[in-house]
Amino acid sequence: MTGTGIAIDGVGMQFGGGQGVTALDGIDLHISAGEFVALVGPSGCGKSTLLRIVSGLLEPTSGRVDVSGKTPDEARRDVDFGFVFQQPTLFPWLRVLGNVLLPDRVLGRRNPNRGPHREQVARELLRDVGLERFEDHYPGQVSGGMRQRVALARALSYDPKILLMDEPFGALDEFTRDRLNLQLLDVCNKTGSTVLFVTHSIQEAIFLADRVVMLSSRPGRVTRIAEVPFRKPRGLEVRYEPEFAALTGELRGLLEVEDEVELARRQL
Numbered sequence: 001m002t003g004t005g006i007a008i009d010g011v012g013m014q015f016g017g018g019q020g021v022t023a024l025d026g027i028d029l030h031i032s033a034g035e036f037v038a039l040v041g042p043s044g045c046g047k048s049t050l051l052r053i054v055s056g057l058l059e060p061t062s063g064r065v066d067v068s069g070k071t072p073d074e075a076r077r078d079v080d081f082g083f084v085f086q087q088p089t090l091f092p093w094l095r096v097l098g099n100v101l102l103p104d105r106v107l108g109r110r111n112p113n114r115g116p117h118r119e120q121v122a123r124e125l126l127r128d129v130g131l132e133r134f135e136d137h138y139p140g141q142v143s144g145g146m147r148q149r150v151a152l153a154r155a156l157s158y159d160p161k162i163l164l165m166d167e168p169f170g171a172l173d174e175f176t177r178d179r180l181n182l183q184l185l186d187v188c189n190k191t192g193s194t195v196l197f198v199t200h201s202i203q204e205a206i207f208l209a210d211r212v213v214m215l216s217s218r219p220g221r222v223t224r225i226a227e228v229p230f231r232k233p234r235g236l237e238v239r240y241e242p243e244f245a246a247l248t249g250e251l252r253g254l255l256e257v258e259d260e261v262e263l264a265r266r267q268l
């Protein structure tokens, strides 16, 4: 299944009415089918909120989102989205393979992408994320990085057009994160999914994404959209390219400015 485009136009989110928190303000972002976009910004700037709006779980207070001609709610009901969160939400009483097959069992006939060889597809996905020998283990018997890979395989198991990932590798050590980054790129290369990926790591964002979107501290506004100048497929060695360091430095500078704004605000 190939990806689908997302158009975010003038999206704002105000929690709790007039005196409440403005989480997002005037977000404009058009994501092409098959594109990988990383969202980076300070804590509390509205990244998770934006993912929830895109997936139709939350109605924005202004603006609109279009998912290839559908509203986010319609797209969600059509099972266009796959989610991977910071903490993998696996069922401890199901084995690894059972967890990957679960969405299919839950969705059943409602799954428009349902094919005849579901178990085979699940096994192939587990192989893609390097877990072919762990199908019969329970989540409690595998490491945190492996659980996160099960969550990724599960999100891909129903062939979603769009993958929404909210700091999926934030809790992992650097080597595991590197390996998962490579596997994610490899899998996306095969599936052609459109990806919206939230991370706190500028390096991870640049390594994975076609474009990196920087958000300001609350209310979240787009401060910069950076095109990543490296072709895919990419290897980890691109991180040693001078252009990689230059872009990392530039984006880090933006985040530091936002940090100072946030600090000043707290001191007022």
Ligand SMILES: Nc1ncnc2c1ncn2[C@@H]1O[C@H](COP(=O)(O)OP(=O)(O)OP(=O)(O)O)[C@@H](O)[C@H]1O
Binding pocket: 015, 016, 021, 022, 023, 041, 042, 043, 044, 045, 046, 047, 048, 049, 050, 218
């Ligand atoms: N349901 C809610 N009700 C009220 N306020 C909310 C709600 N959800 C989020 N917020 C507020 O909106 C702002 C943005 O929250 P959000 O979780 O989107 O930030 P984030 O960028 O994902 O942060 P982090 O990087 O820490 O995960 C925060 O100030 C938060 O307190």
Ligand SMILES: [Mg+2]
Binding pocket: 047, 048, 049, 166
């Ligand atoms: Mg968040």
